[in-house]
Amino acid sequence: MNILVTGGAGYIGSHVVRQLSEAGYKVVVFDNLSTGFADALIHNEELIVGDLSDTVALESAFQRFGCKTVLHFAASIVAPESVDKPLKYYANNTRNTLNLLQACVRNGVNRFIFSSTAAVYGMPGSGVAEEESATVPINPYGTSKLMSEWMLRDVASAHALNYVALRYFNVAGADPVARIGQRTPEATHLIKVCCQAALGMRDSVSIFGTDYQTPDGTGIRDYIHIEDLAAAHLAALRYLEKGNASATLNVGYGRGSSVREVIELVHRVSGVNFQVVEAPRRPGDPAMLVAKADRIRGVLEWTPRYDNLQTIVEDAWRWEQNLAKKNSL
Numbered sequence: 001m002n003i004l005v006t007g008g009a010g011y012i013g014s015h016v017v018r019q020l021s022e023a024g025y026k027v028v029v030f031d032n033l034s035t036g037f038a039d040a041l042i043h044n045e046e047l048i049v050g051d052l053s054d055t056v057a058l059e060s061a062f063q064r065f066g067c068k069t070v071l072h073f074a075a076s077i078v079a080p081e082s083v084d085k086p087l088k089y090y091a092n093n094t095r096n097t098l099n100l101l102q103a104c105v106r107n108g109v110n111r112f113i114f115s116s117t118a119a120v121y122g123m124p125g126s127g128v129a130e131e132e133s134a135t136v137p138i139n140p141y142g143t144s145k146l147m148s149e150w151m152l153r154d155v156a157s158a159h160a161l162n163y164v165a166l167r168y169f170n171v172a173g174a175d176p177v178a179r180i181g182q183r184t185p186e187a188t189h190l191i192k193v194c195c196q197a198a199l200g201m202r203d204s205v206s207i208f209g210t211d212y213q214t215p216d217g218t219g220i221r222d223y224i225h226i227e228d229l230a231a232a233h234l235a236a237l238r239y240l241e242k243g244n245a246s247a248t249l250n251v252g253y254g255r256g257s258s259v260r261e262v263i264e265l266v267h268r269v270s271g272v273n274f275q276v277v278e279a280p281r282r283p284g285d286p287a288m289l290v291a292k293a294d295r296i297r298g299v300l301e302w303t304p305r306y307d308n309l310q311t312i313v314e315d316a317w318r319w320e321q322n323l324a325k326k327n328s329l
Helices: 011-022 055-065 077-086 086-106 140-158 190-198 226-241 259-270 293-298 307-329
Strands: 004-006 026-031 046-048 070-074 111-117 163-166 170-172 204-207 223-225 247-251 276-279 288-291
Touching: 004 011, 004 055, 004 163, 011 026, 011 226, 026 055, 046 055, 055 086, 070 086, 070 226, 077 140, 077 293, 086 140, 111 140, 111 226, 140 163, 170 190, 170 226, 170 307, 190 204, 190 259, 190 307, 204 259, 223 226, 223 307, 226 247, 247 293, 259 307
Parallel strands: 004 026, 004 070, 026 046, 070 111, 111 163, 163 247, 170 223, 204 276
Antiparallel strands: none
16 A cells, blocks of 8 residues: 655655564655655655645546655645745645545545654743643744644544654754765755855854843754654554544654754764854744653653764764765765
């Protein structure tokens, strides 16, 4: 049975697609390649270049391949940008998810895995978010994803569709043997930005906010290795294949690292003392956001293999070095 993966040529999607193919699944990728790359599909998966706003192309994909399982990654994901361009996020994230869910209902899809985000929690008072925490997003990115979760919940209540919504924390790193990794143009992810600065591709790294109520004044996040995140999607798929009920789960390690800690680690791993600039806080950034992530381990029987910040940085650094060499040829 074919599996449809939207946004499957992007950073997260391509790692999940690779693991799906290596597990023996037949994968059809639907991606507009705005931030994805066709050559990130390293096992020659079927690629349909299309946008979720094109409902005709979407319907054609379902009719052609008969997919009954969907993994949905396609989205805009930069929280500060969403504050400046809210309609972009409601169009690409919320409206296009509506288009996809309508196609799923028409075509009898019964399993759906949704790429959600910890941004749905906003700024939990303790800085630690559990699945029962209030969902009070502080930027349009988080709101657009939460609206999509609501639609998915309601569709599942009305139709024969079960889902797993995975609320990601801060995804980082790359395939450990550097076949694929993050290639998003003008990426804002801290570890990638630091690696690019170490390679001389950026003049400096900015710390956005040094006056938070945290031990060193900088923001704290729960960084998760892309390989562990991808493996969580396969665990979610196996869970749904067994006929289990829908679930919404955090995906993180339950431990935070500050911006300064990440920068210092990239300094050590790369051996380059790149310049660091202190800058004002960005709108829409919480001081601390860390997962309470016990539930996913029990529900999905998911066990992280790369739960170490240094491993995440080393794999990201290896990928960025290889990418820089490739781009210089």
